[in-house]
Amino acid sequence: MELVGKISLITGGSRGVGKAIAHHFAAHGCNIAIVYKSSKDEAQKIVSQIKKLGRNAIAISADLRDYEQAKSAVQQTIDKLGGLDILSHSAGAQVQWNTIRDSDQEQWADYVNNDLIGSFNIFQPVMRHMHQNNGGRIIAISSIAAQMCQSRNSQGAAAKAGLEAMIRVAAREEARNNILVNGISIGLTNTDQAREALEQWGPEATQKIIKSIPLGRMAEPEEIAEMALFLASEKGKYITGKIFQVDGGQIITG
Known part of the structure; x- marks a missing residue:
């Protein structure tokens, strides 16, 4: 087991990629703090499953758009689990597929606030703790939308490109403090969010994209x-300072 005794805070940990990371880290010896926004029952269920593996686990409700809530989630992790070694940041909002001309300004701004400003809000208190405690790892889930510039996804492209820039800046700033910061850029992934998007696109478009x-x-x-x-x-x-594309080659088609 590769993470025995480590403590990880996992945002978006109650579903999708975050949920998979929580289970995977726990299976390799890690104690887990799951940060969720609305899926309380699912978060508690995952905590119970992790505890059955003999790990410590807690669930924390936080809206990362609110800096104080993000900061509190970090402090609760440290206080209740005894530290913080790894941040796995996968919290993200659902894209609303519209052209720039047809986008709702408030919804567009809220998405960027969630995915980009929310990333800063969780990065900063985590990095401050790691700076005082001999380093750590930060792994953020991004999207190939940052590079592909898909039509009707300006919000995703803008927010994730900003996140990837912040990952690189953070890595450069904190390397000498042994804080390693990397990103994973994902393509179409079998999650609730992806399935909701596919339903909007319809079966014909879905098959075309997957093929x-x-x-x-x-x-x-x-x-x-x-x-x-x-x-x-x-x-x-x-x-x-690296962004790893785990997308089945999807980006090279775009």
């Missing part, structure tokens, strides 16, 4: 979790 992926299928959340585990483990100790 266009070189590996011919969506990613499974567990495949993203494997990369997160690698970056969190000793195997990733000489990697920082």
